[in-house]
Amino acid sequence: xxxxxxxxxxxxxxxxxxxxxxxxxxxxxxxxxxxxxxxxxxxxxxxxxxxxxxxxxxxxxxxxxxxxxxxxxxxxxxxxxxxxxxxxxxxxxxxxxxxxxxxxxxxxxxxxxxxxxxxxxxxxxxxxxxxxxxxxxxxxxxxxxxxxxxxxxxxxxxxxxxxxxxxxxxxxxxxxxxxxxxxxxxxxxxxxxxxxxxxxxxxxxxxxxxxxxxxxxxxxxxxxxxxxxxxxxxxxxxxxxxxxxxxxxxxxxxxxxxxxxxxxxxxxxxxxxxxxxxxxxxxxxxxxxxxxxxxxxxxxxxxxxxxxxxxxxxxxxxxxxxxxxxxx
Ligand SMILES: Cc1cc2nc3c(=O)[nH]c(=O)nc-3n(C[C@H](O)[C@H](O)[C@H](O)COP(=O)(O)OP(=O)(O)OC[C@H]3O[C@@H](n4cnc5c(N)ncnc54)[C@H](O)[C@@H]3O)c2cc1C
Numbered sequence: 402x403x404x405x406x407x408x409x410x411x412x413x414x415x416x417x418x419x420x421x422x423x424x425x426x427x428x429x430x431x432x433x434x435x436x437x438x439x440x441x442x443x444x445x446x447x448x449x450x451x452x453x454x455x456x457x458x459x460x461x462x463x464x465x466x467x468x469x470x471x472x473x474x475x476x477x478x479x480x481x482x483x484x485x486x487x488x489x490x491x492x493x494x495x496x497x498x499x500x501x502x503x504x505x506x507x508x509x510x511x512x513x514x515x516x517x518x519x520x521x522x523x524x525x526x527x528x529x530x531x532x533x534x535x536x537x538x539x540x541x542x543x544x545x546x547x548x549x550x551x552x553x554x555x556x557x558x559x560x561x562x563x564x565x566x567x568x569x570x571x572x573x574x575x576x577x578x579x580x581x582x583x584x585x586x587x588x589x590x591x592x593x594x595x596x597x598x599x600x601x602x603x604x605x606x607x608x609x610x611x612x613x614x615x616x617x618x619x620x621x622x623x624x625x626x627x628x629x630x631x632x633x634x635x636x637x638x639x640x641x642x643x644x645x646x647x648x649x650x651x652x653x654x655x656x657x658x659x660x661x662x663x664x665x666x667x668x669x670x671x672x673x674x675x676x677x678x679x680x681x682x683x684x685x686x687x688x689x690x691x692x693x694x695x696x697x698x699x700x701x702x703x704x705x706x707x708x709x710x711x712x713x714x715x716x717x718x719x720x721x722x723x724x725x726x727x728x729x
Pocket of ligand 1 (some may be wrong): 437439440441442443444463464465466467468469470471472474475476477478479480481580604605606607634635636637638639641653654655656700
């Protein structure tokens with residue numbers, strides 16, 4: 402560890418900053434129309450949408466640890482409308498469909514913002530846009546070739562954020578937002594529970610078994626849900642279906658959070674418009690401000706542990722239980 406990082410702590414700022422509610426463990430036998438496995442964004446939003454579509458449906462959500470403890474509670478908080486990881490990638494792969502994909506992505510971001518209002522979720526959403534920055538001459542050319550947003554030359558980009566290594570920037574204001582990731586996850590869980598979703602933490606699903614046509618037994622250590630439908634939202638964790646195991650490749654990305662910057666430090670840097678920032682490298686770096694003016698830096702690393710391992714020893718910080726998944 403370098404001297405600059407000597408005083409740092411291996412903790413998850415977002416989760417410390419916004420602890421969520423607790424939900425009790427699943428015990429005993431139950432029935433459900435839908436069981437959702439996984440309490441990250443994917444599982445939580447699935448449960449919310451299912452309840453909205455059919456308020457009378459019995460929806461159970463089972464989370465192995467605590468809501469949002471994994472990627473959903475510890476990410477950069479960049480919410481991008483793009484469904485194609487950017488315009489250039491999208492146009493090169495789906496030239497005929499790109500305009501439709503871009504339209505759907507923007508509609509999706511708008512709907513998400515509406516959902517936060519309707520569901521009463523205070524996720525510190527800021528629609529400040531994303532500033533893509535170039536450090537190298539060839540990256541300046543890439544920015545010039547893009548069509549979305551506003552192109553900033555060296556002087557203009559450094560007027561936004563006073564970094565001597567920025568040579569140009571492109572600020573796309575419309576199609577992105579920043580959120581507090583843990584507040585989003587915890588807010589979604591609360592909204593789901595208010596809609597009537599039965600949320601359980603410390604309830605790792607250990608097996609799925611078809612009992613008869615149209616019914617699946619979802620088992621945890623201390624409970625069972627006999628369910629008409631199951632939605633799997635387990636992200637990089639060991640898939641419950643054998644056939645998807647080879648398609649699941651866990652890759653670690655890390656972020657670093659500074660202390661809050663003083664007013665003098667903020668004045669020196671600028672960053673008055675609080676944009677999310679990303680560079681143009683293949684394994685890109687990104688940074689953003691928090692509400693209390695810390696800087697989050699992330700990206701570049703994409704670390705794979707052989708054997709698709711996801712272990713407590715390779716992660717930063719722990720959840721409230723801290724023991725799952727087991728290291729076997
Ligand atoms: C450092 C970092 C920065 C990132 N930055 C961004 C960003 O700025 N913008 C962006 O769009 N994306 C970002 N991402 C990616 C984003 O966070 C994830 O794509 C997203 O959170 C995935 O949500 P999820 O619900 O699929 O998975 P997770 O949040 O991983 O949730 C899966 C859940 O399933 C549970 N689970 C697994 N197996 C079982 C089981 N058998 N039984 C019960 N529960 C189970 C887990 O405990 C976990 O809580 C980042 C990720 C990281 C790690």
